[in-house]
Amino acid sequence: MKNLIAAVALALMSHAAMAEDAPKWSLAIHGGAGTLDPKAMTPEKRAAYEADLQAALDAGSKILADGGDAMDAIKAAIIIMEDSPLFNAGKGAVFTWDGTNELDASIMDGRDRSAGAVAGVKTVKNPILLADTVRTQSEHVMLMGAGAEAFALEKGFAVTPPEYFATPARREALERMKAKKLSALDVDHKFGTVGAVALDMKGNLAAGTSTGGMTGKRWGRVGDAPVIGAGTYADNRACAVSATGWGEYFLRVGVAHEICARLRAARAMNWLSFDNKGAPIAPEAEDIAQTVQDVADAVMYDVAELGGDGGVILVTPEGHAIFSFNTTGMYRGRATSAGVNEVAIFGGEEKASATPDH
Template sequence: MKKAMFAALAALFALSAPVAAEDHEKPEWSIAIHGGAGTLDPDRMTPERRAAYEAALQEALDAGAKVLAEGGSAMEAVKAAILPMEDSPLFNAGKGAVFTWDGRNELDASIMDGRDRSAGAVTGVTTIRNPILLADTVRTESEHVFLMGEGAEQFAVEQGIETAPPEYFATEARRKSLERMKSEELSALDVDTKFGTVGAVALDQDGNLAAGTSTGGMTGKRWGRIGDTPVIGAGTYADNRSCAVSATGWGEYFIRVGVAMNICLRLAYGQQIVSAGDPEGEKDHSFIAQGIADAVMAEVKQLGGDGGVILVTPEGHAIFSFNTTGMYRGRADSSGMSEVAIFGGDVEAGASNTPDH
């Protein structure tokens, strides 16, 4: 009976031969972060630049882990992890965001609480130092989920959210990318070798999940283009019953697949099937979560999109899946695990890089 159940599950979700993880005691808390995915080549990255990225990832990971270790909420941990990445010029979020075609830095962010599925999102803001904080304030201090542009900035002023002048967000490297795109008539994908969106997902000691994502979008974006980051269900989703997900990649495809919510819904159903066929709980649910994440990312790839996801399950499994050559990422939990990685070859248990799908 069990074999039939697992065979049916594999067929249902089109799992791509995931590797089952060993059984572990459920961690008291867990967190995963990302700083973007894309075409990353270790031979073209200097040791100094790699060290800078690893240090920035570790700083963000440590900030979120500290909140969780001290008994803080998953929501607070997600914000704590994202803030230093928004403040770093290394990532395409907050300071260091890419330029639009018109030479502006337009910022998007979203956040979601797995306890009650409350959510907040903002898009096209240009003066908000930390968009993730504004997204959370939309969640907690308004009856809305999604605010845009001038209206979102007006709301931010009324709520006392810290602002910054346009020059704060501008960096020379991002400006040169826009100039190269225009002068050589390139596409955004030619100059954005990686999607520098940042995000975090967390499980706290009370068993609650949360997810958040922040970005500057794509270089040279026009006509008010909006990607997946501020779209609840595409770039961000959290539900205590299934998982918390944050995505990074080519937003148009992530929206079409509904990546974040798609993973959570498949996982919720997959857990029901596994529980029915394995009532004694002998099966490690990380096997199912990894397979589902890989399957959804394979679907994105099949449509023509690139990128990756991070997710945390109610059991505390922190999982990565990406269909690119690399993803800036990290994870930590109460067992003492703390690790960061960049390239697809930096293989860790519970992570999958499936660029050929």
């Protein structure tokens, strides 16, 4: 047993030495996944989405490049997207069946796995900030509805009027849904949930997710976005994940935690190998990246097998920034201190690899 412990320690030391060459920080963002039609994407519309994605990426990247915390970086990125009417979070959130905008958000710190979440709030401009306040200034993890709004007032959040969140496109989607007796999936061709995950220079991970839910949702429906372990999870020992998609299925799979749990197991079982003299061998960066991609893809395949769709973004302690989605597209972006900086919408559009060079 002592020999095994020593071998593990040596392998971890080798892994740490290898990581010195990896990106010192890494960031990935998403603005929703879904059935996106390239033919319906006008140049003007695409430019608008890409501009807001890049603005979010730049906001988070600046904090990380300046040595700031992963938590601050993901909040900065998510706020940009919550404030944009293009995404289903904050301003531009979808309407419930009753014609209101109900917002959900969650956030998690990989250092201590502290977490905060809110569900069904209607008066908070940036729900991600309220979720973080639940994390830092309450003994709870999740608050909902009127209670969450009362907490927000107590903590100094301004009351944002309902007209701020409403947009003509989202209202038209609800009216069309009712008039034609459509399902939410018929009018929501994409899930506009937003999220961000980051690794900072101190080696800490963070994840956050924010959404308006599904068009025409009733009875206080809550999806995966505010649920720790389903839509959001961060653990310095494994990864940081933010999800977007058909929430009912992501809840059933426990997508975010499932990915991190499998990666923790992969580290313990597969990333530790030995040469013919019994000496530990540090894994290659490319091998780790492929394992991470395979794990994320496998969990998303599980979602698809149940009938759900969507996608995830994740960042690892080594700085890998990974996307996985089982839809035609996902609004997304990633940046690292190694020079990666890109945004994309449809599958296969990445121009560069976010795999660390060694």
